[in-house]
Amino acid sequence: MTAPPPAGPDDPRAAAVCLDVGSCWTKAVLVLPDGTPAGxxxxxxxxxxxxxxxxxxxxxxxxxxxxxxxxxxxxxxSAGGPLRVAVVGAETLLATEAGHRVCRSAGARVVGVHSGPLETDAVQELSRRRPGAVLLLGGADGADPAVLLHNAGRLARTRGRWPVLLAVDDGARADALDLLLAGGRAVTTCPNVTPRPGEIVAGPVRDAVAALYARHVLGAGAGRFGALARTGTHAAVGDAAGVLARVSGTGVLVVDVGSATTDVHRGVPGPGPVTATVEGDLGVRDGAAGVLVEAQAEGIVDPVEADLLGPAVAALEDSRATVPADRGAAAEDRRLAAIAAVVALRRHLRHTGVLDEPGSGGPGRDAPVAGEIGLVVLTGGVFRQRDAAGLAAAARTVRHDGALCAALGGAEVVVDSESVLAPAGLLAAHGREAAARSLLAEHLPG
Known part of the structure; x- marks a missing residue:
């Protein structure tokens, strides 16, 4: 009998190196054809x-x-990190709130807000913020377009390759668009974010921001790396959430805590897409400050703990690709990651209509999802620690959060300490679902 030829790199019988390139760390897992991680x-x-x-x-x-x-x-x-968005509008408070609502859950982070006419010093400050995109607002429908058109003209003449999201009144959009295009700007037009005084309609612009993020997050998109990495980490982890839901036979929430962003993916065992949100202001390195700010706003962290975590957060923001130097630093890492997971899960459930926004006075819509989610998985490099008690404490932080309890019911919370979620998603996306299923079934607790 003739022996079969040796497996080539494109043969499913070959081992695969599943590579996840993050903004701080590049992780590689060697997976054998049967789904066994070997390195x-x-x-x-x-x-x-x-x-x-x-x-x-x-x-x-x-x-x-x-x-x-x-x-x-x-x-x-996810080497590109969050999409950095600068907001230019007519009124400070409204532009600030609109910018944060547009960026929330869409992979973006607000890096600056300017209100009023853009002058030379403001343009220079905007450029120093290194935006990946500029959100240009013009005020309520029917408002005087003078400031908007001035700002569109200044942005058109400003150096920088960032695109403009033009979310303004129909009556002023064409003139502003002409100015921007005349300056060579790439422009995405959207409905007015602030159609009436005090009202913010963020959804359509948030979708446009999410589309920009999906391209931006890949990082260097040309050359050998561009040919190698054609999908975002958030998409790979989403694929894994879908496989895990099919393997476990229950609804699954996967929370991927990264250095700069935190993603949440909801997979269901039957037909249906995986729903995802990406928080561009939550992470455990350059997103650490956002975790602490939002944890205080959500009432997860009290002022005493915030003061204790403050120095660690400041150090982590500057440290980038570092590992904890001692057990205390490792505990701070896990605590920040657990808090980021809670904030991201709350936002995801609000974004999908399961929980009401804070202060709305409504009861939320917890009942429809209670019992549908049987498993919550925490993943990300920060959880790749060999401290069983510490990882269990991180899981308890999520399991016992007051805002999540009613929505998640008795769902089990586990930690992916072997970092198998992203590799499983990559395997599934490349026609190796059997290996992905085996990897998840054998190496994910629960």
Whole structure:
């Protein structure tokens, strides 16, 4: 009998290196064809991206041993981090609130707000914020368009490749668009975010922001890395949530806490898409300040704990790709990650209509989802710690949160300490669902 030819890198019989390129860390997991993880490596994400990628892939592939065949590299990326949005509007409070509502759950972070006519110093300050996009507002329908048209003209003449989200009154949109296009700006037009005084309609613009984020998050989109990483990490983890729901036979919520963003994915066992939200202001490195601010606003952290965590948050924001130096630092990392997970889950459930917004006075709509979610999974590099008691404490923080209890009922909360969610999603997306199912079933607790 003739022996079958050795498996090539594109053959499902070959091992695969599942690569997750984050804004701070590049992680690689070698997965054998039967779904067994055989090696893990990580490397700080390098400025050129590829140096860290090559180092992580080589270290993980070395665990394959001889005769295993050349592994195929399956990659996802969140190297771009959150989409940085600068808001330019007519009135400070309204522009600030509109910007935060538009960016929330869409992968974006507000990095600056300017109100009134843009002058030279304001334009320079905007450029220093390094926006990935500018949200241009004009006020209520029928308002005097003079400030809007002035700002559109200034933005058209400003250096920088960032696109403009033009979310203004129908009556002024065409003139503002002409000015921006004449300056060579890429423009996405949207309905007015502030159609009436005091009213904010964020949904359509939030969708446009999410679409920009999906392209931005990949990071360096050209060359070898662009060909390698064609999907965002949030999409890969979403695919894994869908597989996990099918494997477990229950509704699943997956919370992926990263250095700069925190994502939530809801998968259902039957037909239906995975719903996802991405929080661009929550993370455990350069998003750490946002975690602490939002945790206080949500009443999750009291002033005493906020003061205690403050120095750690300031250090983490500057540290980027670091590992905790001692048990105390590791505990602070886990605490911030658990808090980020709670805030992100609350936002996700509000975004999908399960929980009411704070202060609305409504009872929420907890009942329809209670019992539908049987499993909540916390994932992300911060949870790759060998401290069972510490990880259990992080899970308890989520399980016993007052705002989540009614919505999630008796759902089990587990921690993906082996970092198998993103690899499973990559495997499933590349026609290796059997391996993905095996990986999740064997290596995810619960």
């Amino acid at each position: 893990f490596a990580e490397h700080p994400t390098t400025p050129d991206v590829l140096t860290g990628v090559d180092a992580a892939v080589a270290a993980a592939a070395a665990a394959a041993g001889r005769g295993s065949g050349a592994p195929r590299v399956l990659a996802c990326s």
